[in-house]
Amino acid sequence: MGMKKNRWQRRHLVEAFMQLLMRLSLVVVAGSLGLILWTIIVRGLPALTWDMITQSPKGGFYMGKGGGVLNAILGSLYLAGGGTLLALIFSLPIALYLKTYLGDSKWGRYVRLSLDVLWGIPSIVYGAFGFTLMLAIGLRASLLAGIIVLALVELPIMTRAMDEVIRRMPADLEQAALALGSTRFEVALRVITRQMLPGIVTAVLLAFGRGIGDAASVLFTAGYTDRIPTSLMRPTASLPLAVFFQLGTPYPEVQQRGYASALLLTIIVLLVSFGSRWISGYLNKYTIK
């Protein structure tokens, strides 16, 4: 019988090689993630004290004296929270407009292309753009300016993620609800929203994750301060910049606190992404796939 496999036949060799290649890339990806986590945990955990998350920097903090990065934690949450909210206010209508009026028309394709391009622009460019804009309207480095620029960074991600969700909306669903004598508003509120909510929540949290980890766009626009943010018009600290400044000092104990700040940032991002999975999994139970 000629059914016995000959491992050394060319096509089987090619398959084995390709499989090896795919496994290798998987190892590289998983390994990098593991290594990153390992590094910040090993270097940062010893410095992650209660003071770190409950106090703002005291005098001499950047030379190794007492204090914490509460200013940056709160600053980052305000910046990313505000940016996400502002981006949501614009991206939901854009996504709905894309679906209802533009569809797959020429203009629809142009809008999607521009959003994809915007998605790819490095955030330092957003920072520089924001800075120019601020000069033009006379706004100084502040929480507000940071929020506006982060909203610009997040907008394309959020809009495109929502666009995909809305595009996958089953066409029959609206008709099914109308056939029972629903008004259009009841269809939107009770049926369409239920179907799309999990995807929208995911889109929002995805954008939040991107926003909170971004250093370059807030560098010029939000500034930095050791104080806890109290006003939209004052500068504010952020975790990515806290990491940057502390790692930039020559003192080992401050550098270690830099890793601890990085660990904090990573924990926040992980919480957000697990949270989004959990929420969308819970809400997704009843949606039509």
Add this chain to the structure above:
Amino acid sequence: MDTHIQVRNLNAFYGKQQALKDINIEIPKQQITVIMGPSGCGKTTLLKTLNRFLELTDGTQISGEVLVDGQNIYDRDVDVTEVRKRVGLLAQRPSPLPMSIYDNVVYGMHIHQMKKNRKQYKDAVRHYLEIAGLWEEVQKRLHDPATSLSIGQQQRLCLARGLAVEPEIILGDEPTSALDPISSQNIEQRLLELKQNYTTVIVTHTLRQAKRLADYVIYMYLGEVVEAGPAKDVFTNPQHKRTRAYLEGQI
């Protein structure tokens, strides 16, 4: 014949193309009327004029009258949601709402505020699921997603959901075409049981199904009604040669 729906001088256009040409028919009360004809003849278009669904498609124009119990559903002061409450629709493919089995049945009753309290809703859900022949299968999993049901079960759920808003008329747009033979038979069985209480209008492209279900038949061709009459007359002694050709499988 006790007429329930009367269609008078009905014309419908998709853009410039005429889909229905001067339709005049009468649909008997509490019987099953089957609309048949080759594909593209306007069967579904005609059906969709009966619950004012055709106007949901862009670029359609409709003129003429559809009278339900003598009231023209195209009159200006008619509430379209009320029309669709009284004229239920069973679509070609089941499309459950994104909620649990229980909430699917409750949805319509809720929006029309048909019951007073939770107990009444609960009893009604059971009642309509029983009528649709689904209660036995789902009574222990009422709060599971509707999508966890098989396609055949989903179609029976859609039937229960439609009946729950207490329509007088049930429209079926090839309601078994997406189903397996056993599920199709099940749906047909339900429709036959329900016809004592509901006026039923079914579009089908299968002649055998038409023969199994029909009390009254409308045969359409190229947007026109060629022949309409009691099933036994049309099937055994068609008056028109087009109908005869269709019944013999030539069209």
